[in-house]
Amino acid sequence: MRPEYLSYVEQDATLFEVVAPVLPALRSLSAEQVETLVFYLKSLHSYYPSSENHVAHLERFSERLKTIRESAEQTTLQRKASAKLFKAMATGAVAGVLLAVGGVALLGSAQWGAVLIAAAVGLFVLAEVRFGKPALEAAKEQDRRYFLECIRTARACNELDWSGLFSYNGVTQPGPQSDAALEQTRLRIAALSAQLRNALYNDEYMQYSAHR
Numbered sequence: 001m002r003p004e005y006l007s008y009v010e011q012d013a014t015l016f017e018v019v020a021p022v023l024p025a026l027r028s029l030s031a032e033q034v035e036t037l038v039f040y041l042k043s044l045h046s047y048y049p050s051s052e053n054h055v056a057h058l059e060r061f062s063e064r065l066k067t068i069r070e071s072a073e074q075t076t077l078q079r080k081a082s083a084k085l086f087k088a089m090a091t092g093a094v095a096g097v098l099l100a101v102g103g104v105a106l107l108g109s110a111q112w113g114a115v116l117i118a119a120a121v122g123l124f125v126l127a128e129v130r131f132g133k134p135a136l137e138a139a140k141e142q143d144r145r146y147f148l149e150c151i152r153t154a155r156a157c158n159e160l161d162w163s164g165l166f167s168y169n170g171v172t173q174p175g176p177q178s179d180a181a182l183e184q185t186r187l188r189i190a191a192l193s194a195q196l197r198n199a200l201y202n203d204e205y206m207q208y209s210a211h212r
Contacts, residue, residue, distance in 0.1 A: 005206075008206065035194070035197075038197075048155045048156045050155070050156065050158075050159075051155075051156035051157065051158055051159075052158065053158050057158065057159075058158075058162060061154075061158075061159050061162055062162070064153055065150055065153075065162075065163070068146060068149045068150060068153065069146060071149075073145065074142060074145070074146055077138060077141060077142035077145065078142055080138045080142075081135050081138035081139040081142055082135075084131045084132075084134045084135035084138060085131070085132075085135040085139075087127075087130075087131040087135075088127045088128070088130075088131035088132040088135055089127075091123055091126055091127035091130075091131060092123070092124065092127045094123055095119075095120040095121075095122075095123035095124045095127060096120070098116045098117070098119050098120035098123065099116070099117060099120035099121075101113070101116055102114065102115070102116030102117035102119075102120060103117065147163070147164060150163035150164065151163050151165060157193055161189070165192075166188075166189045166192055166193075169185070169188050169189065169192060170188070171184050171185055171187075171188040172185045172188070
């Protein structure tokens with residue numbers, strides 16, 4: 001079967017001249033060998049010295065995350081969610097008071113208590129639909145935007161990890177970890193990293209990856 005993306009190599013005469021003699025050997029490489037070769041080739045132009053899991057790198061990256069977290073966009077979204085949540089709580093509190101007064105009135109045979117109870121139910125619905133759900137959506141949007149900006153600012157696997165990309169991976173459990181559990185986490189993250197690399201290099205017509 002003709003390898004995908006070979007046509008792009010052939011279109012670059014200089015590149016094809018370099019790789020043509022070794023193409024048969026390249027096709028016989030194992031998946032692990034191909035990955036190692038890709039790592040080397042990418043390092044020729046995009047090596048990132050801070051890709052080591054070192055505390056100094058973590059501190060610098062944490063400052064970049066802090067800048068994102070305290071950005072105008074993030075604070076605006078946080079205020080939007082907080083304002084709607086406050087309105088939902090205030091409306092719910094008013095509804096609770098009306099419900100209590102209406103209940104007491106009904107116990108005293110005052111028919112207008114039913115009106116207060118109906119008004120309280122309406123306010124509870126209003127609090128949920130008009131303020132509660134929008135507050136939740138605003139909070140979700142703020143969290144999603146923050147996470148995506150963190151991912152976009154990362155330049156290496158360690159920074160992707162510190163951004164939370166490999167969290168909630170289905171294997172890592174909270175609390176102290178045994179050596180066996182740590183190894184399972186390592187294997188899971190390695191699998192997720194490989195999946196991500198494969199996704200980035202599966203780009204039909206290079207519509208997401210073309211430099212021009």
